[in-house]
Amino acid sequence: xxxxxxxxxxxxxxxxxxxxxxxxxxxxxxxxxxxxxxxxxxxxxxxxxxxxxxxxxxxxxxxxxxxxxxxxxxx
Numbered sequence: 001x002x003x004x005x006x007x008x009x010x011x012x013x014x015x016x017x018x019x020x021x022x023x024x025x026x027x028x029x030x031x032x033x034x035x036x037x038x039x040x041x042x043x044x045x046x047x048x049x050x051x052x053x054x055x056x057x058x059x060x061x062x063x064x065x066x067x068x069x070x071x072x073x074x075x
Contacts, residue, residue, distance in 0.1 A: 014055055
């Protein structure tokens with residue numbers, strides 16, 4: 001029972017990490033606010049993919065890469 005609770009908690013936290021990466025990317029690119037709402041709503045049915053994005057965001061410095069690429073473009 002404790003394992004199932006821990007699994008559920010980790011899934012929720014990784015899902016939140018994935019959504020926060022989506023929000024970071026959208027803000028970094030300067031896209032309109034409605035895109036943030038749309039991506040958040042679409043992240044719900046794509047929960048497995050969003051969790052994978054959260055895991056990769058934790059494992060690698062993707063936000064640093066996005067920031068460097070954004071700065072390199074000169075925006």
